[in-house]
Amino acid sequence: MKPQASNQKKSSISFYIISFCFVFFVVILYGEDFSCILKQSTLNLQEPEEEKPEQLLPLHVEQEKDLVLPFAVERGEKECNLFSGSWVYDEETRPQYQEEECPYIQPQLTCQAHGRPDKGYLHWRWQPHECDLPSFNATFMLEKLRGKRMMFIGDSLNRGQYVSLVCLLHRSIPENAKSMTTNGSLTIFTAKNYNATIEFYWAPFLVESNSDDAIVHRVQDRIVRVGSINKHARHWKGIDIMVFNTYLWWMTGQKMKILRGPFDSETKNITLMVTEDAYRLAVRRMMRWVEHNMDPKVTRVFFASMSPCHERSENWGGEVGGNCYGETKPIEDPNYWGVCSRKSIMSLVGNLFTGTKIPVTVLNITQLSDYRKDAHTSIYKKQWNKLTPEQLANPKSYSDCVHWCLPGLQDTWNELLYAKLFFP
Numbered sequence: 001m002k003p004q005a006s007n008q009k010k011s012s013i014s015f016y017i018i019s020f021c022f023v024f025f026v027v028i029l030y031g032e033d034f035s036c037i038l039k040q041s042t043l044n045l046q047e048p049e050e051e052k053p054e055q056l057l058p059l060h061v062e063q064e065k066d067l068v069l070p071f072a073v074e075r076g077e078k079e080c081n082l083f084s085g086s087w088v089y090d091e092e093t094r095p096q097y098q099e100e101e102c103p104y105i106q107p108q109l110t111c112q113a114h115g116r117p118d119k120g121y122l123h124w125r126w127q128p129h130e131c132d133l134p135s136f137n138a139t140f141m142l143e144k145l146r147g148k149r150m151m152f153i154g155d156s157l158n159r160g161q162y163v164s165l166v167c168l169l170h171r172s173i174p175e176n177a178k179s180m181t182t183n184g185s186l187t188i189f190t191a192k193n194y195n196a197t198i199e200f201y202w203a204p205f206l207v208e209s210n211s212d213d214a215i216v217h218r219v220q221d222r223i224v225r226v227g228s229i230n231k232h233a234r235h236w237k238g239i240d241i242m243v244f245n246t247y248l249w250w251m252t253g254q255k256m257k258i259l260r261g262p263f264d265s266e267t268k269n270i271t272l273m274v275t276e277d278a279y280r281l282a283v284r285r286m287m288r289w290v291e292h293n294m295d296p297k298v299t300r301v302f303f304a305s306m307s308p309c310h311e312r313s314e315n316w317g318g319e320v321g322g323n324c325y326g327e328t329k330p331i332e333d334p335n336y337w338g339v340c341s342r343k344s345i346m347s348l349v350g351n352l353f354t355g356t357k358i359p360v361t362v363l364n365i366t367q368l369s370d371y372r373k374d375a376h377t378s379i380y381k382k383q384w385n386k387l388t389p390e391q392l393a394n395p396k397s398y399s400d401c402v403h404w405c406l407p408g409l410q411d412t413w414n415e416l417l418y419a420k421l422f423f424p
């Protein structure tokens with residue numbers, strides 16, 4: 001046990017370093033997300049209802065017993081844990097669409113177009129141990145979304161899931177009846193003949209932060225206002241289905257910088273807070289917004305748990321110094337748990353979303369994604385900076401072991417969402 005523990009420690013230190021680098025390049029990749037918010041900064045962004053984080057009380061209440069969940073058409077098998085299962089190689093039914101058929105995939109995720117030589121990663125199907133997943137029917141889902149607004153809120157991993165869902169649905173919509181537009185933090189896919197939108201809103205911390213409006217900034221200077229969400233949330237009013245996540249951007253160390261009061265005030269009161277505590281406050285702020293703005297009788301709320309990464313091959317018994325680069329098969333050890341997924345956050349997630357006034361369905365995608373060391377974009381993506389000869393000579397040095405190729409793993413996250421939405 002001992003060597004493993006010290007290994008874990010080393011791994012988590014290296015994870016922070018990797019996270020630093022990663023978040024830095026995310027900022028560059030998704031720079032367009034920030035530019036428009038800058039333009040909006042003249043708007044009055046005051047938070048009338050900001051509360052001191054200490055005043056955010058627990059929100060847990062008795063849940064209504066026979067609450068019929070909106071959108072549900074049928075009860076699923078109640079005892080079946082969809083998130084416990086294994087990956088089955090299935091060339092016949094996977095993938096559900098081809099990369100080149102879906103024009104909405106951003107070039108950071110189109111692995112085949114960027115020369116990925118192997119295709120096995122496309123053919124894995126998630127098989128829960130205790131039951132089967134309902135098969136994804138795009139027409140059915142679009143019918144259920146008629147006249148509705150569905151929104152994904154979170155970071156680039158949430159955006160990947162968003163794009164995957166659009167890809168799964170768009171074939172059932174005629175060419176001239178769909179569109180996708182982006183304005184600042186908000187991307188909207190419209191299915192015109194269904195009067196439905198599926199949207200993505202960029203808010204990596206959910207609450208307000210200085211990562212919302214800077215194009216490039218150092219991770220060390222990251223500052224979060226844990227009690228303040230309205231700057232973002234005013235764009236969320238009236239949504240019918242919400243799918244949110246937040247994790248990766250918090251993983252910059254053991255503590256977060258917390259700001260009391262507005263960013264533009266002359267004297268800033270910034271204190272340090274243990275990451276888990278800050279994370280809890282931000283998610284509670286989110287939940288308070290949800291309670292005040294969403295109606296459990298007609299809307300649904302989902303939370304996607306942390307998306308894992310595969311930065312160190314030793315963790316799964318591979319070569320020292322390797323990472324996800326060159327991996328072509330899932331991990332088979334059913335107990336594998338990656339070092340990027342903090343267990344402390346997972347247990348927080350369990351607590352935060354149990355027995356809330358508005359039911360939140362957790363998409364517990366962490367473990368099943370942890371097996372998929374083969375599913376990352378690795379080096380097969382649009383590179384924003386010219387690679388140096390040293391990098392080119394050592395591909396794993398610039399391999400992205402955080403994001404996922406599309407089609408791929410994230411289509412499964414949406415199959416699970418589909419199952420939980422319609423067959424809870």
Ligand SMILES: *[C@@H]1O[C@H](CO)[C@@H](O)[C@H](O)[C@H]1NC(C)=O
Pocket residue numbers: 137138139140143
């Ligand atoms: C998919 O859903 C549509 C609309 O509900 C239905 O007409 C169709 O039969 C379904 N297709 C399959 C293969 O189940």
Ligand SMILES: *[C@@H]1O[C@H](CO)[C@@H](O)[C@H](O)[C@H]1NC(C)=O
Pocket residue numbers: 147148149195
């Ligand atoms: C379209 O959907 C919106 C809600 O997203 C609703 O307010 C509006 O009435 C719908 N329009 C039509 C023509 O059904």
Ligand SMILES: *[C@@H]1O[C@H](CO)[C@@H](O)[C@H](O)[C@H]1NC(C)=O
Pocket residue numbers: 040183184
């Ligand atoms: C983009 O959003 C801003 C602020 O929300 C709005 O003022 C502007 O009209 C929008 N632009 C377009 C092209 O929709």
Ligand SMILES: *[C@@H]1O[C@H](CO)[C@@H](O)[C@H](O)[C@H]1NC(C)=O
Pocket residue numbers: 052260269270271
């Ligand atoms: C900063 O905020 C903390 C926590 O709310 C508070 O205890 C402290 O007095 C504040 N400091 C100043 C200078 O306002």
Ligand SMILES: *[C@@H]1O[C@H](CO)[C@@H](O)[C@H](O)[C@H]1NC(C)=O
Pocket residue numbers: 083084346349350362364366367
């Ligand atoms: C998610 O699944 C993992 C592994 O099966 C489990 O350890 C964890 O408790 C689950 N978390 C939640 C919030 O359900």
